[in-house]
Amino acid sequence: MLNQYISKTRRSRDLFERAERVLCGGVNHNIRTFGLTTHGAYPPFMARGEGSHIWDVDGNEYIDWWMTHFAKILGHAHPSVIAAIREQLENGVHLGALNEAQVELAELLRRAIPLLEKMRFCTTGAEATMYATRLARLYTGRHLVAKARGGWHGGNDSLVYHLKYPFTDEPIFAGLSFDFNDSDSVTELFREHGEELAAVIVEPVLGAGGGLPPERDFLRHLREQCDAHGSVLIFDEIITGFRLCYGSAGVELFGVRPDLMTLGKIVGGGMPIGIYGGREEIMRLAEPGAKGGRWVGGGTFSSHPLSMAAGVAVIRELERLKNDYRRLNTTGDTFRRNINTYFSDEGIKALSTGTGSIAFVNWLRHDIEPPLTATKLGEAADHKRLDLFQSLLFEQGVFGFHGLGAISFAHTKEDISRTLDVAREVAPIVQAYDQ
Numbered sequence: 001m002l003n004q005y006i007s008k009t010r011r012s013r014d015l016f017e018r019a020e021r022v023l024c025g026g027v028n029h030n031i032r033t034f035g036l037t038t039h040g041a042y043p044p045f046m047a048r049g050e051g052s053h054i055w056d057v058d059g060n061e062y063i064d065w066w067m068t069h070f071a072k073i074l075g076h077a078h079p080s081v082i083a084a085i086r087e088q089l090e091n092g093v094h095l096g097a098l099n100e101a102q103v104e105l106a107e108l109l110r111r112a113i114p115l116l117e118k119m120r121f122c123t124t125g126a127e128a129t130m131y132a133t134r135l136a137r138l139y140t141g142r143h144l145v146a147k148a149r150g151g152w153h154g155g156n157d158s159l160v161y162h163l164k165y166p167f168t169d170e171p172i173f174a175g176l177s178f179d180f181n182d183s184d185s186v187t188e189l190f191r192e193h194g195e196e197l198a199a200v201i202v203e204p205v206l207g208a209g210g211g212l213p214p215e216r217d218f219l220r221h222l223r224e225q226c227d228a229h230g231s232v233l234i235f236d237e238i239i240t241g242f243r244l245c246y247g248s249a250g251v252e253l254f255g256v257r258p259d260l261m262t263l264g265k266i267v268g269g270g271m272p273i274g275i276y277g278g279r280e281e282i283m284r285l286a287e288p289g290a291k292g293g294r295w296v297g298g299g300t301f302s303s304h305p306l307s308m309a310a311g312v313a314v315i316r317e318l319e320r321l322k323n324d325y326r327r328l329n330t331t332g333d334t335f336r337r338n339i340n341t342y343f344s345d346e347g348i349k350a351l352s353t354g355t356g357s358i359a360f361v362n363w364l365r366h367d368i369e370p371p372l373t374a375t376k377l378g379e380a381a382d383h384k385r386l387d388l389f390q391s392l393l394f395e396q397g398v399f400g401f402h403g404l405g406a407i408s409f410a411h412t413k414e415d416i417s418r419t420l421d422v423a424r425e426v427a428p429i430v431q432a433y434d435q
């Protein structure tokens with residue numbers, strides 16, 4: 001298994017051996033093994049990216065579906081983003097003070113998403129969700145927060161629970177959750193804890209939990225329950241912001257307005273970024289000296305000028321591409337439909353899930369019925385086959401995670417049809433895999 005991959009990735013193999021001696025598991029993000037270690041291989045070390053393609057240190061070329069954790073919607077090394085970063089670089093990287101680009105980026109973001117009456121920049125999405133929930137606690141004077149099972153909001157202490165099926169409580173990191181797309185579980189949560197609930201944090205499209213779109217009225221039900229109980233509704237749009245439309249997917253596509261929102265990934269154009277913002281009444285608590293100086297918002301590298309400059313370049317470019325989102329989303333929808341038709345025609349136990357330009361592939365031990373939830377997907381998941389599928393895609397020059405990932409404006413028709421061909425080539429091998 002994977003002999004071809006191993007024979008053409010010798011530099012990566014040597015680097016991974018060195019990495020394992022000094023870095024935990026050889027990586028700096030647990031998902032960056034990309035499932036290859038499950039099958040006796042190692043992840044490729046990447047050297048260069050351009051447009052929709054990426055090259056490893058051995059010179060192998062891949063169609064990239066991972067796109068820097070879905071951050072590069074314009075493709076790798078977009079000329080305007082690179083030019084903006086280069087210009088800022090010459091001026092001394094980060095000077096630890098205010099910079100002009102942060103004002104410009106905030107103005108652009110507020111124009112695109114008017115509910116961001118006030119906002120703050122930080123360095124990662126994990127910080128953004130941490131500060132958003134902290135603000136909700138300060139605002140409501142309540143402690144409890146709830147999230148969707150399978151929702152990933154970054155590695156901050158308050159939200160690292162119920163990440164993976166069976167979503168059991170661990171002694172240290174316990175918390176409240178509901179099933180995305182299961183309104184009854186939301187009603188029940190509020191019935192039991194509504195009066196103590198500071199906030200509900202949810203992605204409008206459940207990202208790591210399957211790329212699942214919200215069922216009709218699910219987000220609206222969350223909004224109504226939050227209103228009825230005085231809880232703050234936070235949309236984590238770190239994946240969906242500027243991915244499915246120009247601005248907020250929650251507001252523009254699904255018609256629901258949260259109180260607070262977090263953004264990240266795409267807005268940084270490949271540079272580290274996190275953003276939290278929303279209703280001024282709540283955001284005011286982040287001001288210097290607010291409520292006796294309770295600390296919301298620090299960060300040596302917050303509003304880093306390179307991230308701000310890249311962000312301005314990305315958002316300006318996306319403003320120009322505003323009307324092209326429909327095409328991008330349709331390409332993703334068509335891809336998922338085609339691959340699912342192939343899977344069902346061939347009796348292959350896999351299912352592509354996603355929304356618009358997001359397309360994951362799940363390997364399943366048995367069929368599941370809509371509405372899809374992270375619990376149903378998790379209970380049926382065949383992790384070993386998924387890891388093998390991904391590894392074999394790598395071997396054939398397709399780089400992704402969660403089965404595949406998300407496309408960018410730089411992906412071509414050829415990229416998409418080649419991916420479909422490769423998936424068709426490797427899927428029968430994965431199906432026949434004897435565990």
Ligand SMILES: Cc1ncc(COP(=O)(O)O)c(C=O)c1O
Nearest residue numbers: 124125126152153154207238239
């Ligand atoms: C929805 C969502 N929220 C938050 C985060 C955390 O962002 P970061 O990795 O920048 O800390 C992620 C990252 O994958 C995410 O997908």
